[in-house]
Structures are given as structure tokens and as C-alpha cells.
Amino acid sequence: xxxxxxxxxxxxxxxxxxxxxxxxxxxxxxxxxxxxxxxxxxxxxxxxxxxxxxxxxxxxxxxxxxxxxxxxxxxxxxxxxxxxxxxxxxxxxxxxxxxxxxxxxxxxxxxxxxxxxxxxxxxxxxxxxxxxxxxxxxxxxxxxxxxxxxxxxxxxxxxxxxxxxxxxxxxxxxxxxxxxxxxxxxxxxxxxxxxxxxxxxxxxxxxxxxxxxxxxxxxxxxxxxxxxxxxxxxxxxxxxxxxxxxxxxxxxxxxxxxxxxxxxxxxxxxxxxxxxxxxxxxxxxxxxxxxxxxxxxxxxxxxxxxxxxxxxxxxxxxxxxxxxxxxxxxxxxxxxxxxxx
Amino acid sequence: xxxxxxxxxxxxxxxxxxxxxxxxxxxxxxxxxxxxxxxxxxxxxxxxxxxxxxxxxxxxxxxxxxxxxxxxxxxxxxxxxxxxxxxxxxxxxxxxxxxxxxxxxxxxxxxxxxxxxxxxxxxxxxxxxxxxxxxxxxxxxxxxxxxxxxxxxxxxxxxxxxxxxxxxxxxxxxxxxxxxxxxxxxxxxxxxxxxxxxxxxxxxxxxxxxxxxxxxxxxxxxxxxxxxxxxxxxxxxxxxxxxxxxxxxxxxxxxxxxxxxxxxxxxxxxxxxxxxxxxxxxxxxxxxxxxxxxxxxxxxxxxxxxxxxxxxxxxxxxxxxxxxxxxxxxxxxxxxxxxxx
Numbered sequence: 235x236x237x238x239x240x241x242x243x244x245x246x247x248x249x250x251x252x253x254x255x256x257x258x259x260x261x262x263x264x265x266x267x268x269x270x271x272x273x274x275x276x277x278x279x280x281x282x283x284x285x286x287x288x289x290x291x292x293x294x295x296x297x298x299x300x301x302x303x304x305x306x307x308x309x310x311x312x313x314x315x316x317x318x319x320x321x322x323x324x325x326x327x328x329x330x331x332x333x334x335x336x337x338x339x340x341x342x343x344x345x346x347x348x349x350x351x352x353x354x355x356x357x358x359x360x361x362x363x364x365x366x367x368x369x370x371x372x373x374x375x376x377x378x379x380x381x382x383x384x385x386x387x388x389x390x391x392x393x394x395x396x397x398x399x400x401x402x403x404x405x406x407x408x409x410x411x412x413x414x415x416x417x418x419x420x421x422x423x424x425x426x427x428x429x430x431x432x433x434x435x436x437x438x439x440x441x442x443x444x445x446x447x448x449x450x451x452x453x454x455x456x457x458x459x460x461x462x463x464x465x466x467x468x469x470x471x472x473x474x475x476x477x478x479x480x481x482x483x484x485x486x487x488x489x490x491x492x493x494x495x496x497x498x499x500x501x502x503x504x505x506x507x508x509x510x511x512x513x514x515x516x517x518x519x520x521x522x523x524x525x526x527x528x529x530x531x532x533x534x535x536x537x538x539x540x541x542x543x544x545x546x547x548x549x550x551x552x553x554x555x556x557x558x559x560x561x562x563x564x565x566x567x568x569x570x571x572x573x574x575x
Numbered sequence: 576x577x578x579x580x581x582x583x584x585x586x587x588x589x590x591x592x593x594x595x596x597x598x599x600x601x602x603x604x605x606x607x608x609x610x611x612x613x614x615x616x617x618x619x620x621x622x623x624x625x626x627x628x629x630x631x632x633x634x635x636x637x638x639x640x641x642x643x644x645x646x647x648x649x650x651x652x653x654x655x656x657x658x659x660x661x662x663x664x665x666x667x668x669x670x671x672x673x674x675x676x677x678x679x680x681x682x683x684x685x686x687x688x689x690x691x692x693x694x695x696x697x698x699x700x701x702x703x704x705x706x707x708x709x710x711x712x713x714x715x716x717x718x719x720x721x722x723x724x725x726x727x728x729x730x731x732x733x734x735x736x737x738x739x740x741x742x743x744x745x746x747x748x749x750x751x752x753x754x755x756x757x758x759x760x761x762x763x764x765x766x767x768x769x770x771x772x773x774x775x776x777x778x779x780x781x782x783x784x785x786x787x788x789x790x791x792x793x794x795x796x797x798x799x800x801x802x803x804x805x806x807x808x809x810x811x812x813x814x815x816x817x818x819x820x821x822x823x824x825x826x827x828x829x830x831x832x833x834x835x836x837x838x839x840x841x842x843x844x845x846x847x848x849x850x851x852x853x854x855x856x857x858x859x860x861x862x863x864x865x866x867x868x869x870x871x872x873x874x875x876x877x878x879x880x881x882x883x884x885x886x887x888x889x890x891x892x893x894x895x896x897x898x899x900x901x902x903x904x905x906x907x908x909x910x911x912x913x914x915x916x
Contacts, residue, residue, distance in 0.1 A: 385726075421726070425810065426771075426779075433802065437766035441766075464805035465799070468765075468798075470875075471864035475864060475866055495806060496808030497811075500844070503843075503844045507838070534809070
């Protein structure tokens with residue numbers, strides 16, 4: 235059995251990378267200057283940033299492979315403009331590609347998209363295509379709120395997003411619905427905005443008919459599906475009240491939840507109410523919560539422990555750890571098969 | 576043991592009441608006309624609106640008493656202006672008072688507040704005081720987002736809200752954090768906006784130091800605390816990462832969750848992770864979800880069944896059904912004692 239972590243971000247990228255971002259944003263103050271370019275980062279700097287962090291924890295926790303994308307909170311699509319966002323996404327994705335090339339057994343690439351408030355999503359298609367066709371990435375993170383907590387884009391079920399979905403289907407890649415930093419003081423990024431976005435996306439899928447138009451479109455709603463599994467009765471009841479089809483057919487053929495839920499009772503609930511075929515192992519390591527749970531003595535985000543503790547057959551755990559991911563990421567499956575895995 | 580439902584809204588108010596609202600909003604188009612006044616509603620119309628609905632279900636489900644407030648989704652603080660909102664809140668609260676007078680054994684009043692985007696919260700103090708001192712209400716619903724899904728007010732921990740908290744403490748009344756309708760197409764009201772607001776408020780309380788300034792201030796976060804219990808590990812971990820005190824002392828001396836979670840697994844999780852002293856029985860009946868769960872054959876919002884099914888001692892269930900409510904609503908407790916209960 236492979237242990238595939240579907241949710242990892244490069245939160246420890248070398249300093250010159252974040253410095254490039256700072257120079258980008260500073261450049262906006264004086265755009266007569268030439269646009270900044272990414273700074274040099276050595277292979278050793280990349281190795282150093284990973285060996286003591288994600289790689290160490292992969293080994294310690296027994297994960298084989300992480301689907302690795304740029305730091306979500308740093309996407310910050312609300313900052314800058316379309317050109318800045320495009321340059322930043324490209325630099326972030328190129329760095330992920332270098333990580334994958336240095337550690338092809340440990341990481342598979344998932345891309346950040348260039349998005350900006352008010353910019354048509356069709357402008358994000360090129361970077362997706364580049365990352366999938368040229369860099370070998372297997373998915374992307376799609377931000378439903380590039381305004382950063384002001385929620386000024388149409389719902390994910392709106393035709394606004396369709397040009398992007400067409401390309402996702404053509405490339406047969408999945409999107410994780412993932413917001414970024416919040417510039418709305420009401421919403422702490424990882425404590426409110428992320429979880430709210432997950433809940434919001436799910437309810438949009440109930441209200442809309444997106445998967446009738448795109449039967450093959452696939453999303454992960456991360457962080458255990460936000461509030462949804464805890465309120466599963468509410469969502470089943472709302473679907474009924476709104477005269478929508480049952481969730482199993484209307485939404486759950488196209489949507490998966492990860493296991494980024496940082497305590498045993500939450501994971502227990504998740505597997506109790508959600509079909510195991512809709513759950514992908516994920517940890518978001520190193521991400522939102524990096525400490526040790528004093529109640530267990532283990533890191534909050536060591537989500538493998540919670541799955542291991544479930545009273546499930548080994549074959550069922552394998553669905554969560556490996557098989558569901560290989561099914562929903564066909565390009566990942568193809569890469570693994572090419573390696574004889 | 577009394578069964579006290581802390582979360583009921585008058586969702587079935589007679590037609591002239593909603594008609595008054597329609598005339599209010601129409602008046603905004605032509606404010607040279609005299610401001611509309613509430614239409615006449617007979618006692619019989621009020622009885623009719625309740626007998627076949629909330630009262631029938633109270634009896635069928637064995638609840639004794641509902642803390643009853645105006646329909647939350649109709650507060651719609653984003654519509655109209657300060658004068659319209661004030662007139663609407665007063666009419667809604669006066670109608671609740673009539674319900675309480677007609678059925679003093681079944682209902683206790685909780686008030687809607689006049690709020691409007693950009694209007695100082697000090698302007699809401701008068702209606703709270705009127706409802707508590709003159710009408711005998713025991714609490715209020717406070718909307719953290721009067722913009723209706725655009726989230727343009729400061730966080731609940733901001734000094735913006737302090738004039739209202741001072742009055743709450745003076746009157747010794749509790750607020751339920753409760754948003755209203757959403758005018759942001761991203762957020763379905765009961766499926767996303769409500770749950771997101773619950774999650775958001777909790778995270779604001781973690782980030783802030785509100786309860787240091789107001790040690791006696793008390794809130795209910797409804798709908799089972801939004802996403803919070805499901806992600807309890809995340810919130811414990813975030814409090815630690817943000818160098819906040821432990822949740823038990825920093826937030827949970829001042830915050831309670833209700834049981835508006837519409838399936839057994841959700842309620843099981845709630846009582847597993849949240850101290851029983853922080854849980855109040857609530858159903859939101861008749862509210863967001865009115866259908867019958869095909870998995871159980873019982874209404875989704877018959878939350879008493881989920882509590883009854885818990886493997887808890889009778890004394891512990893009594894905390895959830897009665898004693899916690901009497902503790903956090905001292906004015907309710909005084910009213911009950913005056914009746915010999």
C-alpha cells in the first residue's frame with residue numbers, strides 16, 4: 235500500500251522566493267521600473283528547506299508521496315494585478331517543479347493558478363496547461379474568492395468559471411477548492427476563511443447543476459469538507475427542501491473530502507457519515523497547525539494516526555490512503571504505474 | 576426536568592406582519608409618503624400561526640419551553656436604513672411579546688435588534704433595554720454582519736461593539752450570534768452564511784481578548800457552533816500557535832453551543848468534544864430544515880431524539896436540556912422560579 239498525502243504546501247520555500255514576492259509588490263509602487271524577476275535559489279537551498287521539514291515528517295509518519303503545491307496563504311490573489319499574479323504563480327510552480335525533480339519519489343506537483351479579482355478565469359487556463367503538459371503536474375488549487383475574504387466572484391457553479399472547467403476536463407485533472415490569505419479582518423485565514431470556503435463551495439454545488447454540465451469534473455473540498463460532515467443531516471435536509479437530487483448522486487460523484495481534521499473525534503465522524511470512496515488522505519503538513527496536541531502527545535496534523543486508529547479493514551484504509559487518490563488523479567496513477575507502483 | 580429549547584424563531588408569523596415589511600421596503604422608493612405602520616393582527620391569527628406549527632411540535636416532541644425570537648432570515652439588516660430597521664425590529668419584538676402573553680408557559684421572548692450597516696451599535700441599545708425591561712425578554716440575537724454576507728463590520732472583538740456589550744452586562748442578558756439573510760450570491764443563507772458566521776465568531780473570540788474586558792459577557796454560537804466542534808483539534812492547535820490561552824479558559828467560560836445539528840453523528844461528536852456545561856438544547860424548529868430524514872423516519876430538526884439517544888446519565892442530559900440554560904439566562908431562571916419551576 236502507498237500512503238499518498240493529497241494536501242501538502244511548500245510552506246518552507248527558501249527566502250529568495252518570498253523575497254521575489256516582496257519585490258513584486260514593491261514594484262507596484264513604481265511600475266516604471268523593470269518588473270522584478272525571481273531570484274536565484276540553489277538546489278541545496280531547496281534540499282535544506284525540505285530535509286528537516288516535510289521530508290523528515292514524511293519519513294517519520296510513514297507517508298510515501300505528497301501532492302505538493304505552493305503555499306496556499308501566499309497565493310494572495312487579492313494583491314497586485316493580473317501581471318503580478320501571473321508572474322508569482324509561474325515562479326511558485328517552477329519551484330514546485332524543481333522540488334519534484336529533486337525528489338521524484340516523494341513529491342508530485344499540483345499548481346497554483348494566476349487569478350485576480352475581476353479577471354476572466356480563462357486567463358488562468360494557460361498556466362494550468364503549462365503545469366500539466368510541460369511540468370507533469372496532476373492537479374491545481376482553484377481559489378473561489380480571489381478577493382481574499384470579500385467574496386466578490388460569482389459562485390463556483392456560475393458560467394463565469396466554465397472556461398476553466400472545460401480545460402480541467404480536457405486535461406483530466408482535479409482542482410482542490412482552496413482560498414488564500416484573508417484581507418477581511420473578520421476572517422482569520424486558516425481558522426475561518428479556509429473552513430468557510432469549504433462549507434460555502436459545498437453548498438454552492440448543492441444549489442447548482444454544475445455536474446450535469448460537467449459530469450467528469452472533480453473537486454477536493456479540503457479540511458475535511460469544512461463544516462459539511464458535522465452538519466451532514468442539515469445538508470441532506472437542505473437538498474431535500476430545495477428539491478435537489480440526493481447528495482450521493484447530485485454532488486458526491488464529483489466531490490471528495492480530505493482528512494485534514496486534527497483530532498480523532500473529527501476523523502471518526504468523517505468516516506461515519508461520508509462514503510469511504512469520497513475520502514482522500516491529507517495532512518496539510520506543514521501547514522495551518524504545527525504544534526503537538528497535549529491530549530495525545532502527537533502533532534495535531536499527523537492525520538495518519540487518526541486513520542490508523544479507525545476500526546476499518548486494511549482494504550478500506552487503502553482506499554483512503556491510496557486507491558481513491560489514484561482514481562481521482564488519473565495522471566498521478568499513470569505516473570505511479572510508469573514507475574511500477 | 577424542564578426541556579428548554581434555546582433556539583426558536585417565529586417563522587410562521589401571520590401574513591400582515593410580512594406585509595408590513597413589504598410596505599416598509601416599498602416606502603423606501605417614495606419616502607415622501609408617511610412611513611408605514613404595522614398592520615392589525617388578531618390574537619386568533621397568532622394562535623392559528625402557532626397551534627399547528629411550533630406548539631404542535633413542542634407537544635409532540637415533549638419540549639416545555641422555547642426561547643422565541645423573530646425570524647432570523649427576515650431581520651435582513653442589509654435592507655432599508657436605520658429608521659426602517661428600527662421600525663421592523665420593534666414590530667417583530669412586539670409580536671413576540673404577544674406570543675409570550677398568549678402562551679406564557681410555552682414561550683419566553685428573545686429580541687431582534689435594529690442594526691444597519693455603518694450605524695453605530697450604540698443605536699441598538701435602546702431596543703434591547705425596552706425588550707428586556709419592558710417586555711420581559713431574556714436575551715437577543717446579535718448579527719455580526721448586518722451587511723448580509725459582505726462582512727463589512729469590524730470583528731465582534733472590536734471596540735465597535737463595546738457599547739452594546741456594556742448594556743448586555745448591565746442587563747445580564749445573553750446574545751446569540753446570529754446572521755440573517757445573505758445578499759451575497761456566494762452564500763446560501765442557512766446552508767453557508769449561518770454556519771460560516773458561527774465558525775467566524777468563534778475564531779474571532781480566539782484571536783481577541785474580549786472576555787478579559789467583559790468577564791461576564793455570554794454568547795451562544797448556534798447551529799452546534801458551526802464547524803468548530805468538528806475541527807476542535809484545529810482550534811486547540813491554532814490557539815496554541817497564536818499564543819492564546821487554552822480554549823477552556825480563554826473562550827469557553829463565555830461561549831455556549833446549541834444542539835441544532837441535524838443528525839445523530841453530529842450530536843455524538845458535539846458531546847464528545849465539548850464540555851456538557853457548554854451545550855444548550857436547541858432545535859431551530861421550525862427553521863432551516865423542515866423535512867423528514869429518510870434514514871430515520873423522523874424530522875431532521877427533532878434534535879431531542881439525538882440527545883435522548885446519547886449514553887449519558889439523566890443528570891447530564893438535564894444539564895443540556897435545562898440547567899445550563901437557567902444558568903446562562905438568569906432572567907429566564909428568575910421567571911421560572913417565580914412560577915415555582
